[in-house]
Amino acid sequence: MPASKTERLVNLVICLLASRTFVTKERLRTTLEPYRNCPTDEAFERMFERDKEELRELGIPLEVGTVSALFEDEVGYRIAPGEYALPELHLEPDEAAAIGIAARFWQQATLAQAASSALLKLKAAGLDVGEAAPAGIEPRVRAEAPAFEPLLEAVYDRQVVRFSYRRSDGEVRAREVEPWTIDSWRGRWYLAGYDLGRDDARVFRLDRITSPVLLTGRAPQHKVPDRLDVRAQVDAFAVRSSGDLGPATLRVREGTCFPLRRGAGSVVEGEDGWDTIVITAYADTAGWLAEYGPDVVVLDPPSLRAAVIARLRAIARPEATSAGAAVAGPIPPARHAGPAERRKPLEVAS
DSSP states (O other): OOHHHHHHHHHHHHHHHHOSSOBOHHHHHHHSHHHHTOSSHHHHHHHHHHHHHHHHHTTOOOEEEEEETTEEEEEEEEOOHHHHOOOOOOOOHHHHHHHHHHHHHTTTSTTHHHHHHHHHHHHHTTOOOOOSOOTTOOOOOOOOOTTHHHHHHHHHHTOOEEEEEEOTTSOEEEEEEEEEEEEEETTEEEEEEEETTTTEEEEEEGGGBOSOOEEOOOOOOSOOOSSOOHHHHHHHHHHHHHOOOOEEEEEEETTOOHHHHHTOSEEEOOSSSEEEEEEEOOTTHHHHHHTTGGGEEEEEOHHHHHHHHHHHHHHHOGGGSSSOOOOOOOOOOOSOOOHHHHHOOOEEOO
16 A cells, blocks of 8 residues: 555544544544645545545444434544454464565565565564565565556556556557556566556556556546456467467576476476476566576576576676666455456457
């Protein structure tokens, strides 16, 4: 959740917890700065309704009642401290380890601050949450595309976005999209949503978004499919667009490269600390393998080996190329959709 929204929700919870009586929307609007800054009554209503729904989804008991017995039509809100208080937390060692791994997962991404803050709160509550990953676990994710954070906010807030998008042929067009979810596949981030200009579902690569993402504040009109498998659609698109380049044989260091191992056709364990695996190579596989650095050695084909070496040399000496070397790299969707939308496949924007 973006920091600005988190702060707004925390302040709303504090305000409703501190009051012994029900608080009206009008009082909340004058008390909380984000509500005061809403340009119109409609914008405030939309933001407040989204915040109420968010609190309920987080399990925070939001009570609704009349402010005064004399004016039964004047509705207010509050959070009862007794209902909101958390029971004492107890974590098993494996649960604590999983939380530590989840926090480290975002250390190189835009959510690092939120992950670290959550970890500190758990430690302050007396929980022994270890940050060291168990042997063989590599928690890491990169979300460096400028579009990632605003799109993540749009997915959570359920509002329409606008941006310019570069197609595979180089043409740039304006897009207006109802965002559904964001997913990562082979080191790249993708947005799934409903393209209003094309009146159909689409998948967009975040690194092809060429303009700042504009959050319009408008609520989407189309339901999100219940069964939304973005990764399967992106995988199918990658095969269609770049083609299957055949098998590639790799040596991978023992206890590393688990994403590669999961997709391997075969894995042969070695006795020298290195295992041999066979994967299917695509056009962008060289950039993906380069991310693993010294933990991967390409044995075959020679063209892939040369491409990976070229990527690594370009990274080590960025001045050797004018543009440097580009190393190729879920957010839960809404819960309701019509039967027709559940059956409709996604297409990747070309």
